Amino acid sequence: MPNPTAAMLVIGDEILSGRTRDSNMHHLAKALTERGIILREARFVADDHGAIVTAIRALKAGHDHLFTSGGIGPTHDDITADAVADACGVGISHRPDAMALLQAHYDRQGLPFNEARQRMARIPDTAILIDNPISVAPGFSVGNVHVMAGVPAIFEAMLAGLLPRLTGGAPLLSRSLRVLRGEGDIAESFAALAAEYPDLSMGSYPFHSQGRMGTNLVVRGTDPARLDQAFTRLEQLFA
Amino acid sequence: MPNPTAAMLVIGDEILSGRTRDSNMHHLAKALTERGIILREARFVADDHGAIVTAIRALKAGHDHLFTSGGIGPTHDDITADAVADACGVGISHRPDAMALLQAHYDRQGLPFNEARQRMARIPDTAILIDNPISVAPGFSVGNVHVMAGVPAIFEAMLAGLLPRLTGGAPLLSRSLRVLRGEGDIAESFAALAAEYPDLSMGSYPFHSQGRMGTNLVVRGTDPARLDQAFTRLEQLFA
Numbered sequence: 063m064p065n066p067t068a069a070m071l072v073i074g075d076e077i078l079s080g081r082t083r084d085s086n087m088h089h090l091a092k093a094l095t096e097r098g099i100i101l102r103e104a105r106f107v108a109d110d111h112g113a114i115v116t117a118i119r120a121l122k123a124g125h126d127h128l129f130t131s132g133g134i135g136p137t138h139d140d141i142t143a144d145a146v147a148d149a150c151g152v153g154i155s156h157r158p159d160a161m162a163l164l165q166a167h168y169d170r171q172g173l174p175f176n177e178a179r180q181r182m183a184r185i186p187d188t189a190i191l192i193d194n195p196i197s198v199a200p201g202f203s204v205g206n207v208h209v210m211a212g213v214p215a216i217f218e219a220m221l222a223g224l225l226p227r228l229t230g231g232a233p234l235l236s237r238s239l240r241v242l243r244g245e246g247d248i249a250e251s252f253a254a255l256a257a258e259y260p261d262l263s264m265g266s267y268p269f270h271s272q273g274r275m276g277t278n279l280v281v282r283g284t285d286p287a288r289l290d291q292a293f294t295r296l297e298q299l300f301a
Numbered sequence: 302m303p304n305p306t307a308a309m310l311v312i313g314d315e316i317l318s319g320r321t322r323d324s325n326m327h328h329l330a331k332a333l334t335e336r337g338i339i340l341r342e343a344r345f346v347a348d349d350h351g352a353i354v355t356a357i358r359a360l361k362a363g364h365d366h367l368f369t370s371g372g373i374g375p376t377h378d379d380i381t382a383d384a385v386a387d388a389c390g391v392g393i394s395h396r397p398d399a400m401a402l403l404q405a406h407y408d409r410q411g412l413p414f415n416e417a418r419q420r421m422a423r424i425p426d427t428a429i430l431i432d433n434p435i436s437v438a439p440g441f442s443v444g445n446v447h448v449m450a451g452v453p454a455i456f457e458a459m460l461a462g463l464l465p466r467l468t469g470g471a472p473l474l475s476r477s478l479r480v481l482r483g484e485g486d487i488a489e490s491f492a493a494l495a496a497e498y499p500d501l502s503m504g505s506y507p508f509h510s511q512g513r514m515g516t517n518l519v520v521r522g523t524d525p526a527r528l529d530q531a532f533t534r535l536e537q538l539f540a
Contacts, residue, residue, distance in 0.1 A: 074504075075502060075504055075521075076504055076506055076519065077330070078330055078339075078340045078341065078342075078343065079330060079334050079340070079473065079475070079521065080327060080329075080330030080331030080332075080333075080334050080340075081475065081519065082506070083324075083327040084326075084327075087323075087345070088319060088322040088323075090319075091316070091317055091318060091319030092319030093319075094319075095318050095319050100317075101317045101318070101319075102317065102346075102347060102352075103317075103344065103345065103346055103347075103352070104317065104344065104345040105342065105343065105344050105345075106326070106342065106343040106344075107341075107342055108341060108342075109504065113341070113342070135484050135505070135507065136484050136485040136488045137484050137487075137488045137491060137492065137504075137505045138488070138491070138492035138495055138496075138503075139495075139503070139504045139505065168485075173483070173485070173486070176485060176488075176489070177489065178484070178485045178486075178488030178489055178492075179485035179488075181488075182485075213507060213508075213509075215509070234318065236318070236320065244412070245374050245375050245376050245417070246375045246407075246412070246415060246417045246418035246421075247412070248376075249375045249376045249377070249415075249417030249418075249420075250415070250416065250417055252376060252377070253376065253377035253417075256377055256378075257377075263314060264377075264378070265313075265314055265315055265348070265376075265378045266374070266376045266378065267315055267321070268374065268452060269452075270452075270454070280315065280320065282314075282318065
């Protein structure tokens, strides 16, 4: 069975302006790889309704899953939930179970459950909530679109709750060999080896460290026996 | 005059698999903001010809500039130059001036200028070369598509050479106010202030640090006087 595929959409002016450096994509990439879900594409867009809707429509149609990050807080620039509802063609309203969760949370803290905070209970119709063990306001899944917070600790906690619900594939394994030769020296025989193993993916990544130049050769795939076989050949060629 | 807009395309399996964490997008975002060019969108795709071509066509049509990172080395997984030629509808061949640069570089190092290394001189027709002061193999611009290496030190050096060639806009300025209140407390008056300044962009970013919860309020725009005015109002409201 082929591995499921995924895309990510990161939403927020603060990342495209360079104010904040995103870490959610890298975290998601590693988590999906472990679970055998292939992240094929990621997009970053600004807090712009039209741009978010267009990206959601394209990405949810092209992949088994779409994961989003950002834009689900209480302020005027948090517009992700409405964009998801639009893109998925469903309504949106204050959802009673989310309202109850948030009401209890703010009651415990002695803070007013005002209109801004109630915005975080606006959830698209048909959604399944994603638990937020850190600050309560939930994420949600509408079909194959999984909507999570942008704050890294909350994104990571939501993802940890969500992933066990999703069907994974055979884990994507990788092995890498570090050689102290330039890419140009190894390119020809490395390409020939890659052509012999079309079921595996092989990549080369140059590095410079402490005045030495070299290349990391990486082999990836889901079949451990094939991976071992190809890696042994790689070692014979370059070690 | 409105600020020029830009998109970025990051190419490489190693980033989507989580093996490597990209840093070029954050670097580009900061550099463009200083130069008054607005980064509106970024995409990450794998080493897949069709995916790269589709993304280049969409992004070069939608923005004044497209910057790409990755896939211009000597190995079989370096397929960016061919994809750019395809997407831009131009031919590609070993270009004499790039061949001469590389030949001299490898002669100096006493390394063979073999077929793999000659691949790095394959440049789309009509391109302008982008200088690579680190490892010589050039980047290039075809129309509004600027193609650079993925290794961060080389990407940054190429960008430093390229940016002075591009027409910038009024620098995008920003000021931020750190308040020790939750987003839900400030959302209503912050939204009202944002509505009074439609020419500025205002965003709020929650943080948790050392047990304290708070929000960074950020105002962005190109007119220093309007920015000062709005920031003074922000301080009166929340400081």
